[in-house]
Amino acid sequence: xxxxxxxxxxxxxxxxxxxxxxxxxxxxxxxxxxxxxxxxxxxxxxxxxxxxxxxxxxxxxxxxxxxxxxxxxxxxxxxxxxxxxxxxxxxxxxxxxxxxxxxxxxxxxxxxxxxxxxxxxxxxxxxxxxxxxxxxxxxxxxxxxxxxxxxxxxxxxxxxxxxxxxxxxxxxxxxxxxxxxxxxxxxxxxxxxxxxxxxxxxxxxxxxxxxxxxxxxxxxxxxxxxxxxxxxxxxxxxxxxxxxxxxxxxxxxxxxxxxxxxxxxxxxxxxxxxxxxxxxxxxxxxxxxxxxxxxxxxxxxxxxxxxxxxxxxxxxxxxxxxxxxxxxxxxxxxxxxxxxxxxxxxxxxxxxxxxxxxxxxxxxxxxxxxxxxxxxxxxxx
Amino acid sequence: xxxxxxxxxxxxxxxxxxxxxxxxxxxxxxxxxxxxxxxxxxxxxxxxxxxxxxxxxxxxxxxxxxxxxxxxxxxxxxxxxxxxxxxxxxxxxxxxxxxxxxxxxxxxxxxxxxxxxxxxxxxxxxxxxxxxxxxxxxxxxxxxxxxxxxxxxxxxxxxxxxxxxxxxxxxxxxxxxxxxxxxxxxxxxxxxxxxxxxxxxxxxxxxxxxxxxxxxxxxxxxxxxxxxxxxxxxxxxxxxxxxxxxxxxxxxxxxxxxxxxxxxxxxxxxxxxxxxxxxxxxxxxxxxxxxxxxxxxxxxxxxxxxxxxxxxxxxxxxxxxxxxxxxx
Ligand SMILES: Nc1ncnc2c1ncn2[C@@H]1O[C@H](COP(=O)(O)OP(=O)(O)OP(=O)(O)O)[C@@H](O)[C@H]1O
Ligand SMILES: [Mg+2]
Numbered sequence: 010x011x012x013x014x015x016x017x018x019x020x021x022x023x024x025x026x027x028x029x030x031x032x033x034x035x036x037x038x039x040x041x042x043x044x045x046x047x048x049x050x051x052x053x054x055x056x057x058x059x060x061x062x063x064x065x066x067x068x069x070x071x072x073x074x075x076x077x078x079x080x081x082x083x084x085x086x087x088x089x090x091x092x093x094x095x096x097x098x099x100x101x102x103x104x105x106x107x108x109x110x111x112x113x114x115x116x117x118x119x120x121x122x123x124x125x126x127x128x129x130x131x132x133x134x135x136x137x138x139x140x141x142x143x144x145x146x147x148x149x150x151x152x153x154x155x156x157x158x159x160x161x162x163x164x165x166x167x168x169x170x171x172x173x174x175x176x177x178x179x180x181x182x183x184x185x186x187x188x189x190x191x192x193x194x195x196x197x198x199x200x201x202x203x204x205x206x207x208x209x210x211x212x213x214x215x216x217x218x219x220x221x222x223x224x225x226x227x228x229x230x231x232x233x234x235x236x237x238x239x240x241x242x243x244x245x246x247x248x249x250x251x252x253x254x255x256x257x258x259x260x261x262x263x264x265x266x267x268x269x270x271x272x273x274x275x276x277x278x279x280x281x282x283x284x285x286x287x288x289x290x291x292x293x294x295x296x297x298x299x300x301x302x303x304x305x306x307x308x309x310x311x312x313x314x315x316x317x318x319x320x321x322x323x324x325x326x327x328x329x330x331x332x333x334x335x336x337x338x339x340x341x342x343x344x345x346x347x348x349x350x351x352x353x354x355x356x357x358x359x360x361x362x363x364x365x366x367x368x369x370x371x372x373x374x375x376x377x378x379x380x381x382x383x384x385x386x387x388x389x390x
Numbered sequence: 391x392x393x394x395x396x397x398x399x400x401x402x403x404x405x406x407x408x409x410x411x412x413x414x415x416x417x418x419x420x421x422x423x424x425x426x427x428x429x430x431x432x433x434x435x436x437x438x439x440x441x442x443x444x445x446x447x448x449x450x451x452x453x454x455x456x457x458x459x460x461x462x463x464x465x466x467x468x469x470x471x472x473x474x475x476x477x478x479x480x481x482x483x484x485x486x487x488x489x490x491x492x493x494x495x496x497x498x499x500x501x502x503x504x505x506x507x508x509x510x511x512x513x514x515x516x517x518x519x520x521x522x523x524x525x526x527x528x529x530x531x532x533x534x535x536x537x538x539x540x541x542x543x544x545x546x547x548x549x550x551x552x553x554x555x556x557x558x559x560x561x562x563x564x565x566x567x568x569x570x571x572x573x574x575x576x577x578x579x580x581x582x583x584x585x586x587x588x589x590x591x592x593x594x595x596x597x598x599x600x601x602x603x604x605x606x607x608x609x610x611x612x613x614x615x616x617x618x619x620x621x622x623x624x625x626x627x628x629x630x631x632x633x634x635x636x637x638x639x640x641x642x643x644x645x646x647x648x649x650x651x652x653x654x655x656x657x658x659x660x661x662x663x664x665x666x667x668x669x670x671x672x673x674x675x676x677x678x679x680x681x682x683x684x685x686x687x688x689x690x691x692x693x694x695x696x697x698x699x700x701x702x703x704x705x706x707x708x709x710x711x712x713x714x715x716x717x718x
Binding site for chain 2: 123127128136154191202
């Protein structure tokens with residue numbers, strides 16, 4: 010994945026050149042919730058690319074804005090939430106060359122956005138129990154999804170719904186199609202949900218914690234299904250989870266989010282073997298490994314996530330960061346820039362990040378210089 | 391499903407029987423009986439009857455027998471379809487009630503239907519745009535509607551109708567139709583008169599229904615299936631209309647069960663105020679006269695009709711909610 014050009018908004022788009030343009034580019038996305046008692050910056054400057062046929066994993070602690078990011082892309086953020094800045098560029102390969110649409114500029118309830126939702130982008134998410142209407146049959150809801158995007162008669166759409174259910178491994182789909190969600194098991198429900206998301210062959214599937222509510226066996230079955238489907242139709246997947254094991258298994262690229270911001274991004278191997286951001290390292294330390302001695306308390310990240318109402322100034326992670334540089338991290342916000350081949354991080358430990366800000370050298374504030382920290386920080390672990 | 395149906399119908403039959411006992415007991419509760427009331431009525435107008443005559447009257451209506459014997463006689467009559475004689479009127483109860491029972495039901499059902507027609511859209515709007523200026527306005531109006539007694543509202547409407555429009559708003563018919571036989575024109579006249587009493591009668595339950603619908607829908611709007619619907623590419627309103635509104639209607643449908651009795655009993659006083667030819671004024675008069683056959687019949691019939699209404703609303707609920715349908 011070293012072929013990305015990820016300057017702010019500069020996207021490799023040479024039309025037929027060796028550089029393949031991403032299917033979806035999110036740039037500096039900001040989604041805020043305007044509530045009476047304060048403003049929640051749920052997503053506050055997130056940028057990443059999604060490529061056709063690849064899986065992008067988004068990880069981060071609960072509440073860091075993963076789901077809001079997903080909903081922002083589909084423009085279905087709940088009131089009082091609103092996209093206040095940034096671009097969401099979706100490329101469609103229709104015609105010659107590529108034409109891109111900025112989803113952030115579209116009317117959220119307009120015809121164009123509605124054609125994209127379900128048509129170009131499919132969504133599945135965590136609660137398989139409640140993601141279906143309890144008073145409509147599964148088939149009714151899948152048929153609806155098909156007919157919204159395909160000019161199909163009722164019977165043809167029903168046949169397609171049955172085919173889709175068969176494709177995602179629902180046994181006896183001719184009968185299941187007329188059942189209600191509460192008559193299906195959790196695993197079957199999630200399969201039916203996937204069938205519905207695939208109703209119009211979307212090029213991008215957003216899976217927001219698709220397996221969190223399922224048991225381990227069912228979880229791996231569903232993940233395998235997603236991999237199979239991706240191999241079959243070449244769709245891109247955005248996989249949102251806080252399970253790093255799932256990320257390791259599924260993702261090609263990883264985006265690490267913290268408090269509404271992307272703090273690190275890169276190919277999955279680099280993220281796992283050479284994490285750059287202190288937050289990523291802390292996350293990786295907190296996964297149990299087979300070799301770790303039993304009954305040993307897992308290391309946790311010290312401190313707690315700041316309340317979204319009072320986000321700390323500077324780097325959002327500085328309140329919990331072991332490598333914090335006072336006078337710099339708590340003053341200036343580090344931008345997300347490349348710090349290694351194909352890998353980007355937003356952390357002042359790296360000279361590239363410091364160079365990208367007009368920020369003063371940390372000596373100005375604290376008196377501690379970052380220089381001695383650097384060798385250990387950059388070295389592989 | 392079938393066993394549920396049977397259970398439900400048996401329960402309805404039992405409720406009807408309980409109502410008949412209750413109706414009978416309550417009417418017997420006040421001291422004295424019809425003859426006492428009759429005598430005091432007569433003496434108030436200057437005449438009187440002898441003790442012998444009184445005893446004869448009591449025997450005629452079996453008022454001297456123990457209460458359960460009286461109840462048994464009454465039930466036997468009713469099961470034969472005979473509601474007995476209205477003592478005060480000296481005419482069969484069925485004749486005295488006449489169209490009034492149906493008109494009571496027509497007014498009540500019109501009030502319930504109107505309640506739904508108004509409460510549903512407002513409740514939906516308030517839930518979809520909570521804390522918007524209009525939501526606050528509806529909330530305010532709703533509390534007013536709940537707080538103002540319907541008879542007072544009836545008086546106000548009558549007063550303002552008379553003072554400002556010089557119109558007599560009361561009644562269900564124009565004078566020329568009041569005693570006319572049923573024709574299309576009379577029906578039309580009824581429909582023209584219906585809205586005012588229906589609004590006055592329905593306003594309190596309307597306010598309540600708005601709150602219920604708003605709360606139900608607010609709960610449903612947070613459910614993931616709404617996100618699913620939007621993610622399919624449905625427009626916001628179509629998604630809301632097809633899914634959460636549909637689900638929120640289920641508990642709402644079961645509110646007819648208690649809206650109907652509430653409206654029917656409310657109609658008694660409102661009818662008195664507005665001069666509606668329903669059973670309300672009749673019931674009041676028969677209670678004062680301790681005319682137990684008439685009062686008992688009215689209470690029993692109103693009770694049975696409400697039980698039927700509730701049964702129908704339960705069947706409706708069963709029909710629209712697959713979760714109830716299948717679980718049994
Ligand atoms: N409807 C809403 N109103 C107000 N704030 C909201 C709303 N939805 C989300 N938020 C806020 O946005 C932030 C991000 O929420 P989000 O659901 O994206 O987190 P997440 O990363 O998906 O977490 P999880 O792993 O628990 O799903 C949270 O602080 C949350 O409080
Ligand atoms: Mg989430």
